[in-house]
Amino acid sequence: MDLAWMLPAIVVVPLLSAAIVGYFRNTWSKTTVSWVACGSVAAAFAMVVALAVQYWGAAAAEPIRSGLTSWGSLASLGLVADGLSLWWALVVTGAGLLIHIYSTAYMREDESYGRFMAKLNFFIFAMSLLVLSDNFIGLAIGWGCVGLASYMLIGFYFTKPAAQNAAIKAFVMNIAGEAGLFAGIAFIYANFGSFKFDEVFGAIAQGQGVAALNLIGILLLIGAVAKSAQLPLHTWLPYAMEGPTPVSALIHAATMVTAGVYLVSRAYPIYEVASGAAMTVAWVGGLGALFGALVAAGQFDIKRVLAFSTLSQIGYMFLANGLGAYVAADFHFFTHAFFKACLFLAAGIVVHHYNGDQDIRHMGGLWYRDKFAGLTFGAAALALIGLPPFAGFFSKDEILLAAFSQGQWALFTIAVLAAGMTAFYNVRLFSLVFLGDAYVAPVRQVGKKRSRKQAEAAGADAQAHAHAHETPAAMKWPVAILAVLSVVSGWLFFGHVQLTALAPSFPTLDLHAEAINPVVAGLSVAVALVGGLISWYLYRPEGARRAVELNPLHKPGILYNMFYVDTLYDFLFVRPAKETAQFIGQLFDPRGIDGVVNGLGALARELGGVLRRWQNGLVRSYALTVFAGVVLVVAYYVFYV
Numbered sequence: 166m167d168l169a170w171m172l173p174a175i176v177v178v179p180l181l182s183a184a185i186v187g188y189f190r191n192t193w194s195k196t197t198v199s200w201v202a203c204g205s206v207a208a209a210f211a212m213v214v215a216l217a218v219q220y221w222g223a224a225a226a227e228p229i230r231s232g233l234t235s236w237g238s239l240a241s242l243g244l245v246a247d248g249l250s251l252w253w254a255l256v257v258t259g260a261g262l263l264i265h266i267y268s269t270a271y272m273r274e275d276e277s278y279g280r281f282m283a284k285l286n287f288f289i290f291a292m293s294l295l296v297l298s299d300n301f302i303g304l305a306i307g308w309g310c311v312g313l314a315s316y317m318l319i320g321f322y323f324t325k326p327a328a329q330n331a332a333i334k335a336f337v338m339n340i341a342g343e344a345g346l347f348a349g350i351a352f353i354y355a356n357f358g359s360f361k362f363d364e365v366f367g368a369i370a371q372g373q374g375v376a377a378l379n380l381i382g383i384l385l386l387i388g389a390v391a392k393s394a395q396l397p398l399h400t401w402l403p404y405a406m407e408g409p410t411p412v413s414a415l416i417h418a419a420t421m422v423t424a425g426v427y428l429v430s431r432a433y434p435i436y437e438v439a440s441g442a443a444m445t446v447a448w449v450g451g452l453g454a455l456f457g458a459l460v461a462a463g464q465f466d467i468k469r470v471l472a473f474s475t476l477s478q479i480g481y482m483f484l485a486n487g488l489g490a491y492v493a494a495d496f497h498f499f500t501h502a503f504f505k506a507c508l509f510l511a512a513g514i515v516v517h518h519y520n521g522d523q524d525i526r527h528m529g530g531l532w533y534r535d536k537f538a539g540l541t542f543g544a545a546a547l548a549l550i551g552l553p554p555f556a557g558f559f560s561k562d563e564i565l566l567a568a569f570s571q572g573q574w575a576l577f578t579i580a581v582l583a584a585g586m587t588a589f590y591n592v593r594l595f596s597l598v599f600l601g602d603a604y605v606a607p608v609r610q611v612g613k614k615r616s617r618k619q620a621e622a623a624g625a626d627a628q629a630h631a632h633a634h635e636t637p638a639a640m641k642w643p644v645a646i647l648a649v650l651s652v653v654s655g656w657l658f659f660g661h662v663q664l665t666a667l668a669p670s671f672p673t674l675d676l677h678a679e680a681i682n683p684v685v686a687g688l689s690v691a692v693a694l695v696g697g698l699i700s701w702y703l704y705r706p707e708g709a710r711r712a713v714e715l716n717p718l719h720k721p722g723i724l725y726n727m728f729y730v731d732t733l734y735d736f737l738f739v740r741p742a743k744e745t746a747q748f749i750g751q752l753f754d755p756r757g758i759d760g761v762v763n764g765l766g767a768l769a770r771e772l773g774g775v776l777r778r779w780q781n782g783l784v785r786s787y788a789l790t791v792f793a794g795v796v797l798v799v800a801y802y803v804f805y806v
Contacts, residue, residue: 168219171212172231172244175254176293178205183286190279199269202282206265206289210258216246217255221666230299241361245299249670252495253296253427256502257420261289263643267510268411270639271517275409281321285415288314292420296427301350301360304428308346308392311424312339315416319408331404338401342391346428349384352377366434375438382435382442386449389425393479395453400731402476406468410513413468414506422475423498426482430491433671437489447487451576453480456728458586462593463724466523467512470594473727474549475505477583481564484576490567492667497560499663500654504548504556507647511542514636514644515598525594529601529706537641539599541648546591548651550693551584556655558686565685584689585696592700601706 182205186198193201220229229246246254265285272281291314295307312335320332350360356374357365368374389395394402394417405417416422429436429446436443457477464470478501485494515538516523518531532539548555551562561584568577658666660680726732 180290187283270637331407345387378439382439393425414509450483493563500556504651507545532599559655588693588696
């Protein structure tokens with residue numbers, strides 16, 4: 166049975182839903198909006214599953230294709246279902262569906278509920294188009310629409326100045342990256358005469374355009390770095406937490422920020438030949454992995470900790486791609502989508518308990534009042550740390566193995582250190598949020614230790630608080646499913662399954678996915694345990710307050726201020742731009758542009774004054790004017806013609 170018709174349907178159905186929900190958002194009930202918005206994503210997910218079953222169930226896995234439109238020789242837009250696109254589409258629609266369901270409860274009381282769900286639908290459309298396109302033009306269209314969706318969702322609370330600024334910052338940084346992406350695509354067409362993946366990559370395999378591939382690879386990387394919030398275009402990501410928590414889970418954890426990883430994986434024939442560009446990818450990823458883990462250890466906002474954790478984990482994916490371990494990168498994307506989405510959604514439950522307060526210094530003892538949030542958050546955190554048998558262990562091990570087997574000792578060391586810091590900030594986060602005193606905010610008592618019974622009997626205020634913040638089932642079920650996947654998806658899909666799914670997209674490559682290396686795995690686990698134990702010593706419940714008071718990590722400094730990268734950009738770009746605008750506004754604009762306009766007006770006025778003297782109402786003046794005109798015409802024909 167030919168299922169190619171499902172490809173355009175996967176893209177179109179969420180888009181239609183976004184338009185319909187957006188149009189009827191103020192007339193339909195919230196229940197109807199929920200069913201339509203969630204139903205469209207469920208339909209898209211079901212179609213992706215059907216295509217995946219047909220593709221991977223076939224004896225010879227031939228890509229499933231569907232054409233959309235053709236613009237002559239310039240571009241032919243189409244969609245393709247192969248191993249790589251289906252792997253990503255399953256996460257986009259599957260995780261997207263769970264987050265849609267979570268949003269139906271989390272955003273239920275918001276007066277702009279319909280607008281929010283319409284924008285979530287639009288994002289699913291954009292991301293599906295990005296990963297299913299069979300050409301660079303379709304990818305670029307999806308890329309731009311994803312940026313637009315991100316802008317709209319980050320700035321969802323548009324009356325808040327912080328949300329407005331965060332949305333603008335994300336949009337500007339992504340536009341800077343898109344300049345590189347579009348330039349790279351232009352060079353691809355100039356060198357290969359096509360935008361189609363198959364035609365471009367086939368020409369590269371035949372040795373065409375080799376001289377330009379390093380430049381093309383770097384330009385594509387600029388776009389990938391901006392979209393995936395990697396160094397040095399990462400500064401928009403922590404501010405994007407101004408959007409609602411489901412936005413953080415969907416866009417800034419599970420899918421959108423990993424789009425750069427997809428781009429490099431999809432364009433792997435370019436990076437296989439362009440070794441310089443590939444090593445740049447690897448170093449950007451390695452440094453990003455360590456940078457994000459370090460900065461996460463110095464943040465107070467629970468969602469910012471997770472945001473920098475995302476930067477770090479995507480850094481691992483870039484590192485793998487740069488080393489040619491594309492399956493390892495895509496496998497880590499797969500597991501990361503589950504445990505990071507689970508962390509963000511569980512963080513939404515935590516913030517719900519604290520009336521919107523996101524400062525972890527104001528939290529504590531939540532374990533005694535919400536075991537569900539503690540268990541799911543803890544399972545996802547262990548997956549993020551990468552301890553066996555949790556999902557992150559298997560996918561991270563493949564990345565470390567790629568660096569180890571290739572003798573990239575500097576990158577391997579950086580990645581292992583990042584693993585230790587990952588354990589450090591996760592233990593810190595869990596201890597400050599879930600352990601210690603029950604509902605004591607904002608300041609814990611120094612030196613006073615409570616038993617579990619005392620914590621559970623914290624008083625009527627704590628009980629009333631817990632009762633008032635009972636978590637709805639629509640929020641619990643998606644978090645529970647993601648928590649289970651955070652535990653089992655690693656060993657379920659490790660090895661043969663992921664190779665069968667992804668290997669056809671990366672022929673002739675060493676995929677680093679066949680076995681666990683005990684040396685690499687043992688070292689990474691040992692370093693993670695050391696980092697976790699150091700963090701526990703500092704942030705265990707009886708010493709957490711003292712750690713908060715005395716630990717340099719908790720004083721506004723280099724980690725809290727994100728290594729002052731924002732400050733540097735402000736000095737190099739923002740202030741000069743403001744000064745230039747002020748100069749133009751105060752000097753050049755009024756004296757230059759306005760001066761020219763006012764001068765032309767004055768000239769017209771003076772000329773009008775001269776001509777007005779002739780318009781005096783005297784017949785002799787008009788006759789003299791006509792006579793002078795006749796003389797001039799006659800003179801012209803006599804002397805010049």
